[in-house]
Amino acid sequence: MKKLILCLSLSFFSLSIAAQSSQSVETLTLEKSVRIAITNSVAVLQAKGNYELTGAQVLQAYGQFLPSLSASVGYTPIALNQRINPTTLPGGVVIFPLFAQRTTGLNFNIVSSLNLFNGLADQAGLQQALSNNRGSEYTLTRAKQDIAFNVAQGYLQILLNQELLRISQENLKASQERLRQLQEQTRLGSRAIADLYQQEAQKAADELAVIRADNTLRNSKLALLRQLRLEPTKEYEFVQPATDTTMLDEQYKNEQALISAALESRADVKGSQESVNANSWAVTQARSTYLPQLNLNFSFGSNGFNVLSQSIDGASVNPPALPSLLSQVGNQLGYSLGLQLSWTLFDRFSTNLRQQQAEITFQNSQLAYEDLKIRVAVEVKQALGDYNAAISQLESTRRGLVSAEKAFETVQKRYEVGSATFVEVITAQAALVQAQSNRAQAVFNFTFQKKILEYFLGKTDVNSL
Numbered sequence: 184m185k186k187l188i189l190c191l192s193l194s195f196f197s198l199s200i201a202a203q204s205s206q207s208v209e210t211l212t213l214e215k216s217v218r219i220a221i222t223n224s225v226a227v228l229q230a231k232g233n234y235e236l237t238g239a240q241v242l243q244a245y246g247q248f249l250p251s252l253s254a255s256v257g258y259t260p261i262a263l264n265q266r267i268n269p270t271t272l273p274g275g276v277v278i279f280p281l282f283a284q285r286t287t288g289l290n291f292n293i294v295s296s297l298n299l300f301n302g303l304a305d306q307a308g309l310q311q312a313l314s315n316n317r318g319s320e321y322t323l324t325r326a327k328q329d330i331a332f333n334v335a336q337g338y339l340q341i342l343l344n345q346e347l348l349r350i351s352q353e354n355l356k357a358s359q360e361r362l363r364q365l366q367e368q369t370r371l372g373s374r375a376i377a378d379l380y381q382q383e384a385q386k387a388a389d390e391l392a393v394i395r396a397d398n399t400l401r402n403s404k405l406a407l408l409r410q411l412r413l414e415p416t417k418e419y420e421f422v423q424p425a426t427d428t429t430m431l432d433e434q435y436k437n438e439q440a441l442i443s444a445a446l447e448s449r450a451d452v453k454g455s456q457e458s459v460n461a462n463s464w465a466v467t468q469a470r471s472t473y474l475p476q477l478n479l480n481f482s483f484g485s486n487g488f489n490v491l492s493q494s495i496d497g498a499s500v501n502p503p504a505l506p507s508l509l510s511q512v513g514n515q516l517g518y519s520l521g522l523q524l525s526w527t528l529f530d531r532f533s534t535n536l537r538q539q540q541a542e543i544t545f546q547n548s549q550l551a552y553e554d555l556k557i558r559v560a561v562e563v564k565q566a567l568g569d570y571n572a573a574i575s576q577l578e579s580t581r582r583g584l585v586s587a588e589k590a591f592e593t594v595q596k597r598y599e600v601g602s603a604t605f606v607e608v609i610t611a612q613a614a615l616v617q618a619q620s621n622r623a624q625a626v627f628n629f630t631f632q633k634k635i636l637e638y639f640l641g642k643t644d645v646n647s648l
Contacts, residue, residue: 302471449641487511
């Protein structure tokens, strides 16, 4: 009875552990993986922060067209003023008594200034900020596309490695079954002992292939989990999407049209073009200090004070009777409105340096833009060539797999009746495994080549993910 209870307890404990393990497995699809990567990517977060910063810069650039406004209020509870006050007495005698006065004061002032002209610096600054803002938005989009592309590459590599592991495992099962048959046939004397030894060696080689395939799969999973910034100690199941072997439309056969479309739609190209525009406006802004500035200035304010006490050479003197501070402030209002023209005639070549720096930056951005357009053309041309090669590989591996399956089946039957050697069987089996691997790689390569082509054409839609 105790043994029965112990067995039931162990069984229940094992089922509980299995249930917990199954619940801890997280399912990942390609779309979910891309979403996670985009959310967690440091590059995307940095690009998003830069985009938000350029938005604040645009607001600041618009603000340069508005008048500045500042206000100040001052209250001095007590102030001591001592000075020598020359005084001429009757008879022409001059004395120098020390005059001391303790006062309290109140004042306020409102100042505003509006720039009317500063060499087009404000206009150039606004256009530069707008171009930087648009460029940073394109950079953010391209960063998301980069993440989506890299995740798709890693995800499809996992699926390919899973398929290669399955092929290796199936091959190992067939090898184990053949070894079992040979062991029985050798015992009965219908097969040579050399065939048994060769099959044992083949089985060991097939086991090694499974170990290597499993290790490759594990490493590819860890690489993707690191990219997704997920916990590597958890278990994950990677869902295989439906195999897509459909061909692209006829429009993908026009290479020049595809290159033109990529140049028009790729976010990195648009971002580089906006960088050129921003740097051209930076040159205008750098030159602005060669021209004069014209400002409209306005000020409005008042002040008042009261004498708390005063003395001459230490002798107290009655302070004058003055209105209250608030009354003085209210009655002594003043304002000014005027134009101010300023022109820096010589700034020790500072403007010249800023202009040269801006022009070099502008020229470098133009070179980078032209280089990027050349790289885009090469990438599209290469991706299109790889896609066409992938189509040929699909058909070639399909025929190769059919032939390898028929060859192995024929040699296997001949071996069973004694008309084929064991070496021929092993050779046919190796050819079949290679054909299966080539077919799996061709299918996944074709799927990925279509994604590569979409990526280089700038058609990767990250907003849908």
